Amino acid sequence: MLQLYVPLNFLGVMYRELKQSLVDVDKMFTLLHSEPDIADADDARELVVKDGRIEFKHVDFSYMENRQILHDVSFTVEPNTTTAIVGKSGAGKSTLSRLLFRFYDIQSGEILIDGQSVKDVTQLSLRKAIGIVPQDTVLFNDSLGYNIAYGRPDATPDDIMAAAQAAHLGDFLKRLPEGLETPVGERGLKISGGEKQRVAIARTLLKNTPILIFDEATSALDSHAEKAIQSAFDDAAKNRTTLIVAHRLSTIVYADQILVLNDGRIVERGTHAELLAKNGEYTAMWAAQQDEQGSIGV
Ligand code: ATP
Numbered sequence: 001m002l003q004l005y006v007p008l009n010f011l012g013v014m015y016r017e018l019k020q021s022l023v024d025v026d027k028m029f030t031l032l033h034s035e036p037d038i039a040d041a042d043d044a045r046e047l048v049v050k051d052g053r054i055e056f057k058h059v060d061f062s063y064m065e066n067r068q069i070l071h072d073v074s075f076t077v078e079p080n081t082t083t084a085i086v087g088k089s090g091a092g093k094s095t096l097s098r099l100l101f102r103f104y105d106i107q108s109g110e111i112l113i114d115g116q117s118v119k120d121v122t123q124l125s126l127r128k129a130i131g132i133v134p135q136d137t138v139l140f141n142d143s144l145g146y147n148i149a150y151g152r153p154d155a156t157p158d159d160i161m162a163a164a165q166a167a168h169l170g171d172f173l174k175r176l177p178e179g180l181e182t183p184v185g186e187r188g189l190k191i192s193g194g195e196k197q198r199v200a201i202a203r204t205l206l207k208n209t210p211i212l213i214f215d216e217a218t219s220a221l222d223s224h225a226e227k228a229i230q231s232a233f234d235d236a237a238k239n240r241t242t243l244i245v246a247h248r249l250s251t252i253v254y255a256d257q258i259l260v261l262n263d264g265r266i267v268e269r270g271t272h273a274e275l276l277a278k279n280g281e282y283t284a285m286w287a288a289q290q291d292e293q294g295s296i297g298v
């Protein structure tokens with residue numbers, strides 16, 4: 001019984017964390033009261049990820065009647081490539097990642113992973129295949145090591161240390177006399193937003209999922225913290241299919257594909273250079289961010 005309880009309990013916590021990290025809390029409560037639960041189909045199969053190709057085909061979606069959020073959204077994320085989603089606040093960026101997890105069902109169209117519809121596979125297998133680095137990671141009142149390993153209870157201290165190093169937490173750990181044993185969370189060491197995101201990256205590295213979502217923090221981080229997260233994430237993204245919900249365009253210059261969302265529609269797509277050449281919405285966003293940073297040109 002205990003054997004079953006531990007993973008189920010863990011999944012419950014994970015689910016709450018994921019949902020919280022992607023939906024703001026007020027909205028989440030409204031939603032919990034109004035939304036029918038998403039259930040597995042009677043004949044749901046396990047998702048089998050061979051290559052890790054993600055496809056959105058003509059997706060229409062609304063959270064509630066009379067307000068369509070996504071309009072005919074189609075795109076493909078090829079295996080082992082990175083796609084970034086950009087656009088104004090409220091454009092529907094995070095909604096795309098929630099739909100990939102099937103937190104909601106779409107009204108029309110299809111969302112496929114390696115040709116399997118997210119509606120036809122078990123939610124457990126779907127959520128096991130996708131790692132997420134949320135904007136704000138929940139830390140438990142436990143050791144740093146526990147917080148990194150949560151998601152892989154069988155991880156050895158060596159595995160945990162390797163994941164921490166790979167997530168560029170090595171220098172941070174060196175400054176802590178108790179290392180991975182350091183208590184963190186509300187009653188322990190307070191760690192910064194940037195370090196928390198690297199803990200989340202270490203977690204996903206331990207989970208070793210073929211698909212990775214990075215929900216970039218909206219709040220500005222200092223440039224040192226940002227660089228540390230960026231390089232940790234770039235390493236984690238290698239050999240994985242990756243979706244980045246981006247707020248700072250400087251972090252996605254090297255993405256294989258950038259989708260510009262406006263009011264739930266993809267209005268531009270391409271690489272950074274291709275989009276700048278179009279001189280359209282992306283170029284305007286890029287120029288505005290350059291102005292904010294007080295730098296000139298590209
Ligand atoms: P941001 O950059 O501010 O995070 P976003 O582009 O990620 O924005 P989404 O969070 O995807 O935007 O939201 C798209 C639209 O859907 C917004 O108008 C938002 O108010 C609405 N929305 C988001 N979550 C819900 C919900 N649970 N119920 C109803 N409407 C929602």
